[in-house]
Amino acid sequence: MEYLIIGVVALLAIAFATVVSPRLGVASPLILVALGVGASALPFVEPIEVDPEVILAGVLPPLLYAAGVSIPATDFRREFKSIGALSVLLTIISTVLLGVLFHAILPDLSWPWAFAIGAIVSPSDPVATAIIKRSGVAPRMVSLLEGEALLNDATALVLLRGAVAAAASAVTVWGVAGEFVMAMTVAVIIGWAVGHLNLWISARIPDTTANTVFTFAVPFLASVPAELMGASGLVAAVVAGLVTGNGAARVLSPQVRASDHQTWRAIELMLEGVVYLILGLELIGTIQDVQRDHEGVAFAAGVAALTLLAALVVRAAFIAPLLWVQGRRAARALAAKPKIADARRALASDGSATSAIRLVTRRRWGGSQQSAEMLERHLIRTEADISYLEKAPLGRREGALMVWAGMRGVVTVAAAQTLPIDTPDRSLLVLIAYIVAISSLVIQGGTVAWAVRLLRPAGGASEEEVLAERVRLQDFLERVGAQTREDFQRDERDGHHHAQHLAIIKAKRDALLDVRSLGTFSSPALSAMLAELDAEQIRLEL
Numbered sequence: 245m246e247y248l249i250i251g252v253v254a255l256l257a258i259a260f261a262t263v264v265s266p267r268l269g270v271a272s273p274l275i276l277v278a279l280g281v282g283a284s285a286l287p288f289v290e291p292i293e294v295d296p297e298v299i300l301a302g303v304l305p306p307l308l309y310a311a312g313v314s315i316p317a318t319d320f321r322r323e324f325k326s327i328g329a330l331s332v333l334l335t336i337i338s339t340v341l342l343g344v345l346f347h348a349i350l351p352d353l354s355w356p357w358a359f360a361i362g363a364i365v366s367p368s369d370p371v372a373t374a375i376i377k378r379s380g381v382a383p384r385m386v387s388l389l390e391g392e393a394l395l396n397d398a399t400a401l402v403l404l405r406g407a408v409a410a411a412a413s414a415v416t417v418w419g420v421a422g423e424f425v426m427a428m429t430v431a432v433i434i435g436w437a438v439g440h441l442n443l444w445i446s447a448r449i450p451d452t453t454a455n456t457v458f459t460f461a462v463p464f465l466a467s468v469p470a471e472l473m474g475a476s477g478l479v480a481a482v483v484a485g486l487v488t489g490n491g492a493a494r495v496l497s498p499q500v501r502a503s504d505h506q507t508w509r510a511i512e513l514m515l516e517g518v519v520y521l522i523l524g525l526e527l528i529g530t531i532q533d534v535q536r537d538h539e540g541v542a543f544a545a546g547v548a549a550l551t552l553l554a555a556l557v558v559r560a561a562f563i564a565p566l567l568w569v570q571g572r573r574a575a576r577a578l579a580a581k582p583k584i585a586d587a588r589r590a591l592a593s594d595g596s597a598t599s600a601i602r603l604v605t606r607r608r609w610g611g612s613q614q615s616a617e618m619l620e621r622h623l624i625r626t627e628a629d630i631s632y633l634e635k636a637p638l639g640r641r642e643g644a645l646m647v648w649a650g651m652r653g654v655v656t657v658a659a660a661q662t663l664p665i666d667t668p669d670r671s672l673l674v675l676i677a678y679i680v681a682i683s684s685l686v687i688q689g690g691t692v693a694w695a696v697r698l699l700r701p702a703g704g705a706s707e708e709e710v711l712a713e714r715v716r717l718q719d720f721l722e723r724v725g726a727q728t729r730e731d732f733q734r735d736e737r738d739g740h741h742h743a744q745h746l747a748i749i750k751a752k753r754d755a756l757l758d759v760r761s762l763g764t765f766s767s768p769a770l771s772a773m774l775a776e777l778d779a780e781q782i783r784l785e786l
Contacts, residue, residue: 254517254518254521255514257276257279257517257521258276258513258514258517258518258521260275261275261276261279261517262513262517269693270690271685271689271690271692272517273516273520273653273685273689274685274686274689274690276517276520276521276524277520277521277523277524277527277682277685277686278524279521279524280520280521280522280523280524280525280526280527281524281525281527281528282524283521283524283525284524284525284526284527284528284529285528289525291529292522292525292526292529293526293529294522294526294661295661296658296659296660296661296662297662299519299522299654299657299658299661300401300478300658300659300662301467301468301471301477303515303518303519303654304397304478304481304654304655304658305463305464305466305467305477305478305481306460306463306464306481306511306515307512307515307516308394308397308463308478308481308482308485309462309463309466309481309482309484309485309488310485310508310511310512311390311394311482311485311512312394312481312482312483312484312485312486312488312489313485313486313488313489313492313508314489315387315390315391315394315486315489316387316767316771317486317489317490317760318760318761318763318767319383319384319387319767320387320391320486322387322629322632322763323384323387323388323391324391326388326566326570327388327391327392327395328395329562329566330388330391330392330396330562330563330566331391331392331393331394331395331396331399332395332396332399333562334392334396334558334559334562335363335366335367335396335399335400335403336399336403337558337562338362338366338555338558338559339359339362339363339366339400339403340359340362341362341554341558342361342362342365342366342551342554342555342558343355343358343359343360343361343362343363344358344362345362345550345551345554346358346361346362346547346551349547349550350547350669352668352669353668353669354411354668356407356408356410356411357407357411357667357668357673359403359407359410360404360407360408360411360663360667361660361673361676361677363400363401363403363404363407363659364400364404364656364659364660364663364673364677365551365555365652365656365676365677365680365681366396366400366403366555367393367396367397367399367400367652367655367656368389368392368393368396368649368650368651368652368653369393369397369651369652369653369654369655369656369681376389376649376692377390381642381645381696381701381702382636382642382701382702383636383766383767383768384632384636384638385636385638385642385645385646385701385702388646389646389649389650392650394482395479395482397478397655398427398428398431398476398478398479398482399424400655400659401476401478401655401659402423402424402427402428402476403420403424404659404662405423406419406420406423406424408663408664423474426474426475427474427475427476427479428475428476428479429475430470430473430474430475431470431475431476431477431478431479431480431483432479432480432483434466434469434470434473434475434480434483435466435470435479435480435481435482435483435484435486435487436483436484436487438462438465438466438480438484438487439466439483439484439485439486439487439488439491440487440491441465442459442462442465442484442487442488443487443488443491443492443495443496444495445458446458446459446495446496446500447495447496452497452499452500452503453503455500455503455504456500456503456504456507459504459507459508460511462484462488463481463484463485465484466480466481466483466484467480467481492504493753493757493774494754494757498777498778498779498781498782499782499785501778502778502782519654520654523654523657523678523681523682526657526678527678527682530671530674530675530678531675533671533674533675534671534672534675536671540672541675543672544672544675544676544679545679547676548675548676548677548679548680548683549679549683551676551680552652552680552683552684552687555650555652555680556647556648556650559647559650560643560647563643563646563647564643567638567639567640567642567643570633570638571637571638571639573633574630574633574634574637577629577630577633577634578630578633578634580630581627581630584623584626584627584630585627587623588620588623588624588627621762624762624764625761625762625763628762628763628764629763632763636702637702639702641699641700641701641702642701642702644695644699645692645695645696645699645701648688648691648692648695649688649692650688651684651685651688651689652680652681652684652685653681653684653685654681656677656680656681657677657678657681659677660673660674660677660678661674710769713765713766713769714769714772714773716765717756717765717769717770717773720755720759721752721755721756721773724748724751724752724755725748725751725752727751728744728747728748728751729744729748742784745784746781746784746785749777749780749781749784752777753774753777756770756773756774756777
């Protein structure tokens with residue numbers, strides 16, 4: 245009964261924080277942390293200690309899987325190099341530099357343990373990025389921050405594992421590097437296989453409810469085998485989510501995808517809320533442990549403040565040249581744009597540049613050689629990528645916001661708890677990690693909306709641009725629908741209106757997925773149109 249009451253109270257707290265968050269102008273994770281701290285101060289509430297494996301192995305895989313499903317595959321592809329730099333290189337550099345800082349502040353702390361705590365406080369948080377998503381910034385920046393947070397926790401955990409092993413026995417830098425590469429490679433392979441297996445099985449489960457229940461197991465089908473093989477279970481869950489999200493619209497029915505979407509939104513909300521409630525509940529107990537060990541809470545707070553400042557400085561020093569490289573990349577791409585247009589005109593028989601709409605239509609109903617079509621698709625995709633870079637440039641304002649949006653959170657807290665019991669000054673190190681995470685959420689998360697207003701970074705598309713793109717999409721779909729209707733009439737099947745309507749919807753969806761692979765329309769516009777087609781098909785089938 246006690247656990248039932250705790251669960252009910254937690255659900256009520258999560259719902260309360262979600263409802264009042266927009267009214268108060270405070271992010272719901274911060275409200276939940278405050279509620280957790282307040283609850284832990286009540287005299288009848290016993291100290292809470294949660295096994296970190298519950299979070300690392302039980303909570304984070306489904307959260308990261310759900311985030312991988314929802315991130316647009318085209319945007320992830322376009323920003324893959326930058327996401328890789330932020331999630332791998334920046335995490336490694338932060339681990340090393342913050343490890344040096346910890347060793348300087350705590351001379352008795354050996355180098356392996358200094359790098360271990362450096363790895364713990366290095367990754368930005370996949371849950372905390374939800375705060376920046378609601379601030380109205382450009383989708384490109386959201387994709388970068390979300391992609392970074394999806395993968396950098398795995399980098400940090402592998403580095404932490406190597407540092408702990410180095411503290412126990414002699415290891416080499418090359419040994420840690422080899423372990424890192426192996427962990428990532430095996431995780432990607434397992435995640436890719438589980439993602440495709442998920443699509444194959446889900447397409448063959450007719451019952452929507454049973455299908456949704458099956459998807460609950462998918463993140464763990466990826467993470468558990470990866471962990472057993474010494475790889476990163478979190479990366480495996482992310483890759484499984486990316487594969488599932490990219491292929492779901494082609495193989496799964498609208499009913500299944502709608503059910504999965506709503507169910508996983510609720511799961512995300514509950515898991516995120518539970519994580520931040522636990523963080524708040526454990527804070528006072530950790531402070532008491534440090535006081536009992538006479539290590540000084542004020543000292544821990546000072547070290548945490550210096551650590552957070554150093555992490556921001558390192559992040560700024562990395563993002564500045566990264567954006568410079570991005571600017572050079574965009575400039576080279578814009579310079580090549582006329583040549584690409586000339587090449588497209590040379591390929592077209594009438595001397596005009598082939599549009600993505602014409603190419604997709606021609607591909608669906610014949611009329612081109614395969615090699616020429618592949619070249620045309622490559623040119624159109626390249627031109628679309630250039631337009632993407634041109635419409636959403638990343639300048640100083642965007643860079644400053646990216647620095648400030650790199651919040652620490654649940655991964656830092658969970659990783660700190662995995663430190664072995666015999667770790668020197670363990671209570672002090674755990675408290676430092678807690679204070680870094682909570683301070684980051686309160687200071688950065690609580691002021692990110694103010695930072696957006698101050699910096700005024702590039703936002704999303706204007707209403708006029710959204711309307712114009714929607715008109716183009718609707719015109720494209722009308723042409724696809726007309727062609728499909730002509731096929732029915734030619735085959736003397738025009739009497740089957742229901743089947744004809746469903747065939748038109750399927751043809752429109754396939755055409756949208758084709759242009760999605762080319763990247764000629766924005767991800768939000770394509771998602772909205774696909775949702776409308778799904779709703780129309782569900783209405784017809786009901």
